[in-house]
Amino acid sequence: MGHSISTQQFLADSRLRDAVSGNTDACFDLGICYSAGTDGYGLDLIEAHKWFNIAAVKGDRRAGECRAEVSQNMTAREIAEAQRQARALLTSRQSPTAW
Template sequence: MSASWIKPVEFTPTDETATDMLVASCLAAAASGDLSAYFDLGVAYSTGSHGAPCDLIEAHKWFNLAAVGGYEDAAQCRSDVADEMSAREIAEAQRRAREWLAAGARRAA
């Protein structure tokens, strides 16, 4: 599996709208269950790149969702992010991941 939504580091959109669109397109793909989008969102939030703020809770959430779905590199990335987080932050990230899964189940019903 390759991360197809986030562009290489040398890609720098010329305006803020374009960077917002990168994250928005990942979120749309994630809503349809695209594991690469989950992983790419984790990368964006863990590094504060591609229009996403640096947010380790969100990064952990997305890496967790990718790992649960079977994306191979996501578990290691989740572990790396968790090393920089408090237990309370990890619990919040896990709560957000459960909410995302529950919302997806409601949409599918």
């Protein structure tokens, strides 16, 4: 049984909020969603790479493996953009302990 659109949106918003707050599992989950185009997220390899990169930086070994796999289907420019976005998000956080 699927989720209603409002429930799906709530789950998506919650996952994003948790990821931006520094929750490693939520970052990994976003990477999975964007890499597969599931759970209301469109297929977006730049976003997938970005979230896998953040999770990997935070120590999630699975994320590093997924990031490498996603990279195989990306151009060098797309990878550079994903890295730029991840770096910007990581450096925008005021408290280093949040990440």
